[in-house]
Amino acid sequence: MDLSEYVTIEQAAAIMKYKRDSVSLLCRQGKLDGAQRIGHRWLIPRKTAENFKKAPQGFAVIWARRKAEKLAKENKATEVQNESVQKNVDEEILECLKMLIDEVRELKGLIAQAKA
Numbered sequence: 001m002d003l004s005e006y007v008t009i010e011q012a013a014a015i016m017k018y019k020r021d022s023v024s025l026l027c028r029q030g031k032l033d034g035a036q037r038i039g040h041r042w043l044i045p046r047k048t049a050e051n052f053k054k055a056p057q058g059f060a061v062i063w064a065r066r067k068a069e070k071l072a073k074e075n076k077a078t079e080v081q082n083e084s085v086q087k088n089v090d091e092e093i094l095e096c097l098k099m100l101i102d103e104v105r106e107l108k109g110l111i112a113q114a115k116a
Contacts, residue, residue: 012048033048
């Protein structure tokens with residue numbers, strides 16, 4: 001293990017712009033990948049501290065959930081609308097095919113009369 005690639009909780013806190021206790025809690029919860037406890041100290045990979053993304057909290061979580069729910073409803077409505085449009089198109093195609101079959105039958109009758 002190359003110690004130059006690791007930082008202490010205090011250093012990680014400065015990099016992440018968190019308080020020391022918050023970083024310590026993240027280590028204990030296993031939320032910092034590669035963090036290792038050695039004796040009474042935690043060592044955290046420098047890249048983990050540099051790349052750590054703060055999770056949304058408070059109203060940000062509620063806002064994100066509401067936005068996701070709204071998008072899900074809109075997508076559901078769009079799917080229902082698309083199914084309805086597809087059904088209408090299928091019905092129109094079927095009606096056109098029926099008309100075409102009737103015209104072919106009529107032409108066959110005319111040809112049969114002409115031959116007779």
